[in-house]
Amino acid sequence: MVSAVFIRQGVGVVGNVISLCLFLSPIPTFKSIWKKGAVEDFSPYPYIVTVLNCALWVYYGLITPNSLLVISINAAGLFIEFIYVALYILYAEKKQRKNACILSLCEIFSYAALVLSCSLIPNPQSWRGVVIGWLCVFINIGMYAVPCVAIYRVCKTKSLAYMPFWLSLACFLNGLCWLAYSLIGFDKYIFTSNGAGLVLGVIQISVIGYYLFKYPQPRDYILPEWLLSKLSKSQNNKIIDEKASGGRKVELSDMVEISIHS
Known part of the structure:
Protein backbone atom coordinates (compact mmCIF):
# COMPACT_ATOMS: atom_id res chain seq x y z
CA MET A 1 0.00 0.00 0.00
CA VAL A 2 1.29 3.46 -0.93
CA SER A 3 2.10 5.56 2.14
CA ALA A 4 0.74 9.05 2.76
CA VAL A 5 4.31 10.38 2.89
CA PHE A 6 5.03 9.03 -0.61
CA ILE A 7 1.81 10.55 -1.99
CA ARG A 8 2.59 13.88 -0.33
CA GLN A 9 6.06 13.89 -1.88
CA GLY A 10 4.61 13.11 -5.29
CA VAL A 11 2.05 15.92 -5.03
CA GLY A 12 4.82 18.24 -3.84
CA VAL A 13 6.98 17.43 -6.88
CA VAL A 14 4.05 18.22 -9.21
CA GLY A 15 3.50 21.42 -7.23
CA ASN A 16 7.16 22.32 -7.74
CA VAL A 17 6.83 21.92 -11.52
CA ILE A 18 3.68 24.08 -11.67
CA SER A 19 5.20 26.72 -9.39
CA LEU A 20 8.32 26.81 -11.57
CA CYS A 21 6.12 27.45 -14.62
CA LEU A 22 4.48 30.26 -12.65
CA PHE A 23 7.87 31.79 -11.81
CA LEU A 24 8.97 31.54 -15.45
CA SER A 25 5.75 33.04 -16.88
CA PRO A 26 7.13 36.67 -16.95
CA ILE A 27 9.93 35.65 -19.36
CA PRO A 28 8.09 37.09 -22.42
CA THR A 29 7.74 40.41 -20.56
CA PHE A 30 11.46 40.63 -19.81
CA LYS A 31 12.34 39.43 -23.29
CA SER A 32 10.37 42.43 -24.57
CA ILE A 33 12.16 44.73 -22.10
CA TRP A 34 15.54 43.37 -23.23
CA LYS A 35 14.73 43.88 -26.93
CA LYS A 36 13.43 47.42 -26.42
CA GLY A 37 16.11 48.36 -23.89
CA ALA A 38 13.48 50.00 -21.68
CA VAL A 39 10.95 48.92 -19.04
CA GLU A 40 8.34 51.46 -20.24
CA ASP A 41 5.23 51.21 -18.01
CA PHE A 42 5.98 47.80 -16.51
CA SER A 43 5.87 47.74 -12.71
CA PRO A 44 8.63 46.11 -10.63
CA TYR A 45 6.42 45.66 -7.57
CA PRO A 46 5.06 42.15 -8.33
CA TYR A 47 8.61 40.82 -8.72
CA ILE A 48 9.98 42.61 -5.66
CA VAL A 49 7.09 41.31 -3.53
CA THR A 50 7.62 37.80 -4.92
CA VAL A 51 11.26 37.96 -3.79
CA LEU A 52 10.05 38.58 -0.23
CA ASN A 53 7.41 35.87 -0.53
CA CYS A 54 9.95 33.26 -1.67
CA ALA A 55 12.48 34.30 0.98
CA LEU A 56 9.86 33.94 3.73
CA TRP A 57 8.78 30.50 2.49
CA VAL A 58 12.41 29.36 2.36
CA TYR A 59 12.86 30.45 5.98
CA TYR A 60 9.55 28.81 6.94
CA GLY A 61 10.74 25.58 5.32
CA LEU A 62 14.03 25.72 7.21
CA ILE A 63 12.28 25.92 10.59
CA THR A 64 9.54 23.40 9.73
CA PRO A 65 10.27 19.64 9.60
CA ASN A 66 9.88 17.71 6.31
CA SER A 67 9.66 20.82 4.13
CA LEU A 68 12.38 20.13 1.59
CA LEU A 69 10.03 20.63 -1.38
CA VAL A 70 8.86 23.97 0.01
CA ILE A 71 12.49 25.07 0.35
CA SER A 72 13.57 23.85 -3.10
CA ILE A 73 10.88 25.56 -5.19
CA ASN A 74 11.01 28.82 -3.27
CA ALA A 75 14.82 28.91 -3.45
CA ALA A 76 14.51 28.49 -7.23
CA GLY A 77 11.82 31.18 -7.31
CA LEU A 78 13.99 33.51 -5.24
CA PHE A 79 16.84 33.14 -7.73
CA ILE A 80 14.54 33.71 -10.74
CA GLU A 81 12.83 36.75 -9.22
CA PHE A 82 16.21 38.28 -8.33
CA ILE A 83 17.11 38.08 -12.01
CA TYR A 84 13.85 39.82 -12.96
CA VAL A 85 14.46 42.63 -10.47
CA ALA A 86 18.08 43.02 -11.62
CA LEU A 87 16.97 43.25 -15.27
CA TYR A 88 14.32 45.80 -14.37
CA ILE A 89 16.88 47.96 -12.55
CA LEU A 90 19.32 47.59 -15.45
CA TYR A 91 16.87 48.85 -18.08
CA ALA A 92 14.84 51.28 -15.95
CA GLU A 93 15.03 55.06 -16.22
CA LYS A 94 16.64 57.00 -13.40
CA LYS A 95 13.47 57.61 -11.36
CA GLN A 96 12.17 54.08 -11.90
CA ARG A 97 15.55 52.62 -10.95
CA LYS A 98 15.70 54.73 -7.78
CA ASN A 99 12.24 53.62 -6.62
CA ALA A 100 12.96 49.95 -7.35
CA CYS A 101 16.31 50.11 -5.52
CA ILE A 102 14.81 51.82 -2.45
CA LEU A 103 11.98 49.30 -2.22
CA SER A 104 14.38 46.38 -2.69
CA LEU A 105 16.74 47.65 0.01
CA CYS A 106 13.85 48.19 2.44
CA GLU A 107 12.70 44.65 1.75
CA ILE A 108 16.18 43.19 2.32
CA PHE A 109 16.67 45.06 5.60
CA SER A 110 13.18 44.14 6.82
CA TYR A 111 13.75 40.46 6.05
CA ALA A 112 17.20 40.50 7.69
CA ALA A 113 15.77 42.17 10.81
CA LEU A 114 12.98 39.60 11.01
CA VAL A 115 15.35 36.63 10.71
CA LEU A 116 17.78 38.19 13.19
CA SER A 117 14.99 38.80 15.71
CA CYS A 118 13.82 35.21 15.42
CA SER A 119 17.39 33.97 15.88
CA LEU A 120 18.46 36.15 18.84
CA ILE A 121 15.41 36.06 21.10
CA PRO A 122 15.68 33.12 23.54
CA ASN A 123 13.43 30.10 22.88
CA PRO A 124 11.67 31.49 19.82
CA GLN A 125 10.34 28.09 18.70
CA SER A 126 6.93 28.61 20.28
CA TRP A 127 6.06 31.65 18.16
CA ARG A 128 8.64 31.79 15.35
CA GLY A 129 6.75 29.38 13.07
CA VAL A 130 3.48 31.19 13.78
CA VAL A 131 4.82 34.65 12.88
CA ILE A 132 6.64 33.50 9.74
CA GLY A 133 3.76 31.23 8.75
CA TRP A 134 1.10 33.94 8.84
CA LEU A 135 3.39 36.43 7.09
CA CYS A 136 3.79 33.87 4.31
CA VAL A 137 0.01 33.42 4.17
CA PHE A 138 -0.78 37.13 3.82
CA ILE A 139 1.85 37.81 1.16
CA ASN A 140 1.04 34.63 -0.76
CA ILE A 141 -2.67 35.48 -0.88
CA GLY A 142 -1.72 38.95 -2.11
CA MET A 143 0.28 37.37 -4.95
CA TYR A 144 -2.67 35.19 -5.94
CA ALA A 145 -4.93 38.25 -5.86
CA VAL A 146 -2.78 40.39 -8.18
CA PRO A 147 -4.22 38.96 -11.44
CA CYS A 148 -7.74 39.53 -10.08
CA VAL A 149 -7.11 43.28 -10.14
CA ALA A 150 -7.42 43.05 -13.93
CA ILE A 151 -11.02 41.82 -13.69
CA TYR A 152 -12.33 45.40 -13.54
CA ARG A 153 -10.54 46.29 -16.78
CA VAL A 154 -11.71 43.06 -18.41
CA CYS A 155 -15.33 43.84 -17.52
CA LYS A 156 -14.97 47.42 -18.74
CA THR A 157 -13.24 46.67 -22.05
CA LYS A 158 -14.65 43.17 -22.72
CA SER A 159 -11.06 42.21 -23.55
CA LEU A 160 -9.00 39.47 -21.92
CA ALA A 161 -5.72 41.13 -22.91
CA TYR A 162 -5.23 42.19 -19.29
CA MET A 163 -5.69 38.65 -17.91
CA PRO A 164 -3.29 36.14 -19.52
CA PHE A 165 -4.86 32.69 -19.81
CA TRP A 166 -1.79 30.62 -18.96
CA LEU A 167 -0.90 32.73 -15.92
CA SER A 168 -4.44 32.37 -14.53
CA LEU A 169 -4.45 28.64 -15.25
CA ALA A 170 -1.07 28.22 -13.55
CA CYS A 171 -2.36 30.11 -10.48
CA PHE A 172 -5.38 27.80 -10.33
CA LEU A 173 -3.35 24.59 -10.71
CA ASN A 174 -0.69 25.83 -8.27
CA GLY A 175 -3.30 26.55 -5.60
CA LEU A 176 -4.98 23.17 -6.20
CA CYS A 177 -1.76 21.18 -6.02
CA TRP A 178 -0.33 22.84 -2.92
CA LEU A 179 -3.74 22.67 -1.20
CA ALA A 180 -3.67 18.89 -1.73
CA TYR A 181 -0.08 18.82 -0.43
CA SER A 182 -1.10 20.68 2.73
CA LEU A 183 -3.98 18.29 3.43
CA ILE A 184 -1.67 15.24 3.44
CA GLY A 185 0.18 15.89 6.68
CA PHE A 186 -1.84 18.98 7.53
CA ASP A 187 -0.08 22.35 7.34
CA LYS A 188 -2.47 25.18 8.15
CA TYR A 189 -0.31 27.92 6.62
CA ILE A 190 0.12 26.22 3.23
CA PHE A 191 -3.55 25.18 3.42
CA THR A 192 -4.84 28.70 4.12
CA SER A 193 -2.74 30.52 1.53
CA ASN A 194 -3.34 28.00 -1.26
CA GLY A 195 -6.99 27.46 -0.35
CA ALA A 196 -7.51 31.17 -0.88
CA GLY A 197 -5.34 30.94 -4.01
CA LEU A 198 -7.53 28.17 -5.40
CA VAL A 199 -10.69 30.25 -4.87
CA LEU A 200 -9.06 33.27 -6.58
CA GLY A 201 -7.88 30.99 -9.40
CA VAL A 202 -11.43 29.69 -9.92
CA ILE A 203 -12.66 33.29 -10.13
CA GLN A 204 -10.05 34.13 -12.78
CA ILE A 205 -10.78 31.03 -14.87
CA SER A 206 -14.53 31.71 -14.62
CA VAL A 207 -14.08 35.28 -15.85
CA ILE A 208 -11.87 34.09 -18.71
CA GLY A 209 -14.37 31.39 -19.67
CA TYR A 210 -17.28 33.83 -19.69
CA TYR A 211 -15.58 36.51 -21.81
CA LEU A 212 -13.88 33.97 -24.08
CA PHE A 213 -17.22 32.53 -25.19
CA LYS A 214 -19.32 35.69 -24.87
CA TYR A 215 -17.10 38.16 -26.74
CA PRO A 216 -14.62 37.72 -29.63
CA GLN A 217 -10.98 37.62 -28.49
CA PRO A 218 -7.70 37.62 -30.49
CA ARG A 219 -7.05 34.23 -32.10
CA ASP A 220 -3.69 34.03 -30.34
CA TYR A 221 -5.13 34.65 -26.85
CA ILE A 222 -4.54 31.06 -25.72
CA LEU A 223 -1.98 29.81 -28.26
CA PRO A 224 0.80 31.99 -29.75
Whole structure:
Protein backbone atom coordinates (compact mmCIF):
# COMPACT_ATOMS: atom_id res chain seq x y z
CA MET A 1 0.00 0.00 0.00
CA VAL A 2 1.29 3.46 -0.93
CA SER A 3 2.10 5.56 2.14
CA ALA A 4 0.74 9.05 2.76
CA VAL A 5 4.31 10.38 2.89
CA PHE A 6 5.03 9.03 -0.61
CA ILE A 7 1.81 10.55 -1.99
CA ARG A 8 2.59 13.88 -0.33
CA GLN A 9 6.06 13.89 -1.88
CA GLY A 10 4.61 13.11 -5.29
CA VAL A 11 2.05 15.92 -5.03
CA GLY A 12 4.82 18.24 -3.84
CA VAL A 13 6.98 17.43 -6.88
CA VAL A 14 4.05 18.22 -9.21
CA GLY A 15 3.50 21.42 -7.23
CA ASN A 16 7.16 22.32 -7.74
CA VAL A 17 6.83 21.92 -11.52
CA ILE A 18 3.68 24.08 -11.67
CA SER A 19 5.20 26.72 -9.39
CA LEU A 20 8.32 26.81 -11.57
CA CYS A 21 6.12 27.45 -14.62
CA LEU A 22 4.48 30.26 -12.65
CA PHE A 23 7.87 31.79 -11.81
CA LEU A 24 8.97 31.54 -15.45
CA SER A 25 5.75 33.04 -16.88
CA PRO A 26 7.13 36.67 -16.95
CA ILE A 27 9.93 35.65 -19.36
CA PRO A 28 8.09 37.09 -22.42
CA THR A 29 7.74 40.41 -20.56
CA PHE A 30 11.46 40.63 -19.81
CA LYS A 31 12.34 39.43 -23.29
CA SER A 32 10.37 42.43 -24.57
CA ILE A 33 12.16 44.73 -22.10
CA TRP A 34 15.54 43.37 -23.23
CA LYS A 35 14.73 43.88 -26.93
CA LYS A 36 13.43 47.42 -26.42
CA GLY A 37 16.11 48.36 -23.89
CA ALA A 38 13.48 50.00 -21.68
CA VAL A 39 10.95 48.92 -19.04
CA GLU A 40 8.34 51.46 -20.24
CA ASP A 41 5.23 51.21 -18.01
CA PHE A 42 5.98 47.80 -16.51
CA SER A 43 5.87 47.74 -12.71
CA PRO A 44 8.63 46.11 -10.63
CA TYR A 45 6.42 45.66 -7.57
CA PRO A 46 5.06 42.15 -8.33
CA TYR A 47 8.61 40.82 -8.72
CA ILE A 48 9.98 42.61 -5.66
CA VAL A 49 7.09 41.31 -3.53
CA THR A 50 7.62 37.80 -4.92
CA VAL A 51 11.26 37.96 -3.79
CA LEU A 52 10.05 38.58 -0.23
CA ASN A 53 7.41 35.87 -0.53
CA CYS A 54 9.95 33.26 -1.67
CA ALA A 55 12.48 34.30 0.98
CA LEU A 56 9.86 33.94 3.73
CA TRP A 57 8.78 30.50 2.49
CA VAL A 58 12.41 29.36 2.36
CA TYR A 59 12.86 30.45 5.98
CA TYR A 60 9.55 28.81 6.94
CA GLY A 61 10.74 25.58 5.32
CA LEU A 62 14.03 25.72 7.21
CA ILE A 63 12.28 25.92 10.59
CA THR A 64 9.54 23.40 9.73
CA PRO A 65 10.27 19.64 9.60
CA ASN A 66 9.88 17.71 6.31
CA SER A 67 9.66 20.82 4.13
CA LEU A 68 12.38 20.13 1.59
CA LEU A 69 10.03 20.63 -1.38
CA VAL A 70 8.86 23.97 0.01
CA ILE A 71 12.49 25.07 0.35
CA SER A 72 13.57 23.85 -3.10
CA ILE A 73 10.88 25.56 -5.19
CA ASN A 74 11.01 28.82 -3.27
CA ALA A 75 14.82 28.91 -3.45
CA ALA A 76 14.51 28.49 -7.23
CA GLY A 77 11.82 31.18 -7.31
CA LEU A 78 13.99 33.51 -5.24
CA PHE A 79 16.84 33.14 -7.73
CA ILE A 80 14.54 33.71 -10.74
CA GLU A 81 12.83 36.75 -9.22
CA PHE A 82 16.21 38.28 -8.33
CA ILE A 83 17.11 38.08 -12.01
CA TYR A 84 13.85 39.82 -12.96
CA VAL A 85 14.46 42.63 -10.47
CA ALA A 86 18.08 43.02 -11.62
CA LEU A 87 16.97 43.25 -15.27
CA TYR A 88 14.32 45.80 -14.37
CA ILE A 89 16.88 47.96 -12.55
CA LEU A 90 19.32 47.59 -15.45
CA TYR A 91 16.87 48.85 -18.08
CA ALA A 92 14.84 51.28 -15.95
CA GLU A 93 15.03 55.06 -16.22
CA LYS A 94 16.64 57.00 -13.40
CA LYS A 95 13.47 57.61 -11.36
CA GLN A 96 12.17 54.08 -11.90
CA ARG A 97 15.55 52.62 -10.95
CA LYS A 98 15.70 54.73 -7.78
CA ASN A 99 12.24 53.62 -6.62
CA ALA A 100 12.96 49.95 -7.35
CA CYS A 101 16.31 50.11 -5.52
CA ILE A 102 14.81 51.82 -2.45
CA LEU A 103 11.98 49.30 -2.22
CA SER A 104 14.38 46.38 -2.69
CA LEU A 105 16.74 47.65 0.01
CA CYS A 106 13.85 48.19 2.44
CA GLU A 107 12.70 44.65 1.75
CA ILE A 108 16.18 43.19 2.32
CA PHE A 109 16.67 45.06 5.60
CA SER A 110 13.18 44.14 6.82
CA TYR A 111 13.75 40.46 6.05
CA ALA A 112 17.20 40.50 7.69
CA ALA A 113 15.77 42.17 10.81
CA LEU A 114 12.98 39.60 11.01
CA VAL A 115 15.35 36.63 10.71
CA LEU A 116 17.78 38.19 13.19
CA SER A 117 14.99 38.80 15.71
CA CYS A 118 13.82 35.21 15.42
CA SER A 119 17.39 33.97 15.88
CA LEU A 120 18.46 36.15 18.84
CA ILE A 121 15.41 36.06 21.10
CA PRO A 122 15.68 33.12 23.54
CA ASN A 123 13.43 30.10 22.88
CA PRO A 124 11.67 31.49 19.82
CA GLN A 125 10.34 28.09 18.70
CA SER A 126 6.93 28.61 20.28
CA TRP A 127 6.06 31.65 18.16
CA ARG A 128 8.64 31.79 15.35
CA GLY A 129 6.75 29.38 13.07
CA VAL A 130 3.48 31.19 13.78
CA VAL A 131 4.82 34.65 12.88
CA ILE A 132 6.64 33.50 9.74
CA GLY A 133 3.76 31.23 8.75
CA TRP A 134 1.10 33.94 8.84
CA LEU A 135 3.39 36.43 7.09
CA CYS A 136 3.79 33.87 4.31
CA VAL A 137 0.01 33.42 4.17
CA PHE A 138 -0.78 37.13 3.82
CA ILE A 139 1.85 37.81 1.16
CA ASN A 140 1.04 34.63 -0.76
CA ILE A 141 -2.67 35.48 -0.88
CA GLY A 142 -1.72 38.95 -2.11
CA MET A 143 0.28 37.37 -4.95
CA TYR A 144 -2.67 35.19 -5.94
CA ALA A 145 -4.93 38.25 -5.86
CA VAL A 146 -2.78 40.39 -8.18
CA PRO A 147 -4.22 38.96 -11.44
CA CYS A 148 -7.74 39.53 -10.08
CA VAL A 149 -7.11 43.28 -10.14
CA ALA A 150 -7.42 43.05 -13.93
CA ILE A 151 -11.02 41.82 -13.69
CA TYR A 152 -12.33 45.40 -13.54
CA ARG A 153 -10.54 46.29 -16.78
CA VAL A 154 -11.71 43.06 -18.41
CA CYS A 155 -15.33 43.84 -17.52
CA LYS A 156 -14.97 47.42 -18.74
CA THR A 157 -13.24 46.67 -22.05
CA LYS A 158 -14.65 43.17 -22.72
CA SER A 159 -11.06 42.21 -23.55
CA LEU A 160 -9.00 39.47 -21.92
CA ALA A 161 -5.72 41.13 -22.91
CA TYR A 162 -5.23 42.19 -19.29
CA MET A 163 -5.69 38.65 -17.91
CA PRO A 164 -3.29 36.14 -19.52
CA PHE A 165 -4.86 32.69 -19.81
CA TRP A 166 -1.79 30.62 -18.96
CA LEU A 167 -0.90 32.73 -15.92
CA SER A 168 -4.44 32.37 -14.53
CA LEU A 169 -4.45 28.64 -15.25
CA ALA A 170 -1.07 28.22 -13.55
CA CYS A 171 -2.36 30.11 -10.48
CA PHE A 172 -5.38 27.80 -10.33
CA LEU A 173 -3.35 24.59 -10.71
CA ASN A 174 -0.69 25.83 -8.27
CA GLY A 175 -3.30 26.55 -5.60
CA LEU A 176 -4.98 23.17 -6.20
CA CYS A 177 -1.76 21.18 -6.02
CA TRP A 178 -0.33 22.84 -2.92
CA LEU A 179 -3.74 22.67 -1.20
CA ALA A 180 -3.67 18.89 -1.73
CA TYR A 181 -0.08 18.82 -0.43
CA SER A 182 -1.10 20.68 2.73
CA LEU A 183 -3.98 18.29 3.43
CA ILE A 184 -1.67 15.24 3.44
CA GLY A 185 0.18 15.89 6.68
CA PHE A 186 -1.84 18.98 7.53
CA ASP A 187 -0.08 22.35 7.34
CA LYS A 188 -2.47 25.18 8.15
CA TYR A 189 -0.31 27.92 6.62
CA ILE A 190 0.12 26.22 3.23
CA PHE A 191 -3.55 25.18 3.42
CA THR A 192 -4.84 28.70 4.12
CA SER A 193 -2.74 30.52 1.53
CA ASN A 194 -3.34 28.00 -1.26
CA GLY A 195 -6.99 27.46 -0.35
CA ALA A 196 -7.51 31.17 -0.88
CA GLY A 197 -5.34 30.94 -4.01
CA LEU A 198 -7.53 28.17 -5.40
CA VAL A 199 -10.69 30.25 -4.87
CA LEU A 200 -9.06 33.27 -6.58
CA GLY A 201 -7.88 30.99 -9.40
CA VAL A 202 -11.43 29.69 -9.92
CA ILE A 203 -12.66 33.29 -10.13
CA GLN A 204 -10.05 34.13 -12.78
CA ILE A 205 -10.78 31.03 -14.87
CA SER A 206 -14.53 31.71 -14.62
CA VAL A 207 -14.08 35.28 -15.85
CA ILE A 208 -11.87 34.09 -18.71
CA GLY A 209 -14.37 31.39 -19.67
CA TYR A 210 -17.28 33.83 -19.69
CA TYR A 211 -15.58 36.51 -21.81
CA LEU A 212 -13.88 33.97 -24.08
CA PHE A 213 -17.22 32.53 -25.19
CA LYS A 214 -19.32 35.69 -24.87
CA TYR A 215 -17.10 38.16 -26.74
CA PRO A 216 -14.62 37.72 -29.63
CA GLN A 217 -10.98 37.62 -28.49
CA PRO A 218 -7.70 37.62 -30.49
CA ARG A 219 -7.05 34.23 -32.10
CA ASP A 220 -3.69 34.03 -30.34
CA TYR A 221 -5.13 34.65 -26.85
CA ILE A 222 -4.54 31.06 -25.72
CA LEU A 223 -1.98 29.81 -28.26
CA PRO A 224 0.80 31.99 -29.75
CA GLU A 225 0.51 32.98 -33.40
CA TRP A 226 3.49 30.85 -34.51
CA LEU A 227 1.90 27.73 -33.02
CA LEU A 228 -1.48 28.51 -34.58
CA SER A 229 0.18 28.90 -37.97
CA LYS A 230 2.02 25.62 -37.53
CA LEU A 231 -1.15 23.80 -36.50
CA SER A 232 -3.05 25.32 -39.44
CA LYS A 233 -0.31 24.24 -41.85
CA SER A 234 -0.29 20.76 -40.38
CA GLN A 235 -4.06 20.50 -40.76
CA ASN A 236 -3.92 21.64 -44.40
CA ASN A 237 -1.18 19.11 -45.16
CA LYS A 238 -3.37 16.42 -43.63
CA ILE A 239 -6.29 17.41 -45.87
CA ILE A 240 -4.09 17.26 -48.99
CA ASP A 241 -2.65 13.86 -47.97
CA GLU A 242 -6.16 12.50 -47.39
CA LYS A 243 -7.34 13.78 -50.78
CA ALA A 244 -4.30 12.39 -52.58
CA SER A 245 -4.49 8.98 -50.91
CA GLY A 246 -8.21 8.76 -51.70
CA GLY A 247 -7.65 9.45 -55.37
CA ARG A 248 -9.37 12.83 -55.18
CA LYS A 249 -8.15 15.97 -56.89
CA VAL A 250 -5.99 18.36 -54.87
CA GLU A 251 -7.26 21.89 -55.50
CA LEU A 252 -4.96 24.86 -56.11
CA SER A 253 -6.70 26.63 -53.20
CA ASP A 254 -5.39 23.92 -50.87
CA MET A 255 -1.81 24.67 -51.89
CA VAL A 256 -2.35 28.44 -51.63
CA GLU A 257 -3.71 28.01 -48.11
CA ILE A 258 -0.53 26.24 -47.08
CA SER A 259 1.73 28.88 -48.63
CA ILE A 260 -0.13 31.62 -46.77
CA HIS A 261 0.55 29.97 -43.41
CA SER A 262 4.15 29.00 -44.18
